[in-house]
Amino acid sequence: MSRTSNRADGDIVQDFLSVADLLEEPQLAQLYAYLTREGEATVQDVMDDLDLAQGTAYSYVNRLVDAGVVDVTNDEQPRRYAARQIDLTVTTAAGDREYTITPALIDAVGRRETDADIDTYIDRHGVAGLATALTYAVARGRGEVTHRLMAEDLDISPLAAEMILQALRPVVHEHYDIEEAGAGLDELDIDDTDDA
Template identity: 80%
Template sequence: MSRTSNRTDGDIVRDFLSVADLLEEPPLARLYAYFAREGEATVQDALTALDLAQGTAYTYVNRLVDAGVVEVADDEQPRHYAAREIDLTVTAADDRTYTITPSLVDAVGRRETDDDIDVYIDRHGVAGLATALSYAVARERGNVTHRLMAQDLDISPLAAELVLQALRPIVHEHYGIEDSGASIDALDVDDRDAADHA
């Protein structure tokens, strides 16, 4: 669902409204992200994986199909559905531009299950989350730190670290960035040796 110059204004507005629904309703975003990750899946697959009630799952899938962000991939029973690629750039009132991608929709979809993402959206909105996601990608590539993000965005280093950690799995799923280095927990260090060298 890329915004291109050969599309009519009506198509672009419809696309924007469809994506806006995803960004305002985390359960829809979560379901869209599931189809995007799986490639193709049935409603039964989705309701099992996401622990949805059957009626709710069918209602949500129908809404996503009607919105044009999910399509029927295989009409044989049971039907298989697939997410359509979203790549929509919007300009905010402050003239900053934001690109709405499947990774951003995935992050919004995790709002109900990740308190750090939920708090960040409450404080900074979805546009702020989009900015944090770009910092998360840069951090996983080794280009920025949480302190630089905190300084750039005028937030606390703790808030920056919390959202970057929450967004880390999304970055690795969507951007194909290899894990680099080891966490402190993964290091095999004898506490006595560390104390001797301190």
């Protein structure tokens, strides 16, 4: 569902409204992220893995299908569903900022229900602020920035920056090809006779 300039304006507006639902309802975002990770799943899989009641699972899946962000991959019973790739860029009215809505951002919003740090950050800075924090989290995963630099750039406390970066770390490693930096203690060549 990548947006390009050759799309009709009505299609772009509909896609934006569909994605807006995902960003406003963490349960829908969580389901979308689950389908993105799994590739394909049945409603029974959704019920089992996300611990949803049958009616709720069917309702959420149908809403995502109706919104055009999830496809039915076969009509045989049990039906299987797969998430569409989302890559939508939104520019502010002033034209000074761009935000890209990706499966990683939707996944982060979906974790709002289970991660108090993400929930608090969204309450204070909105989804746009979370999108910016996710950009810093990816850069941190690549070793390009620190929490102090993020805090200074965004005018937030270093503690708040570190907390959201830690909360977003699983999202970054789920969606981006970033190798773990540094060696674990078991990988270091330490001689037990060395002085500390």
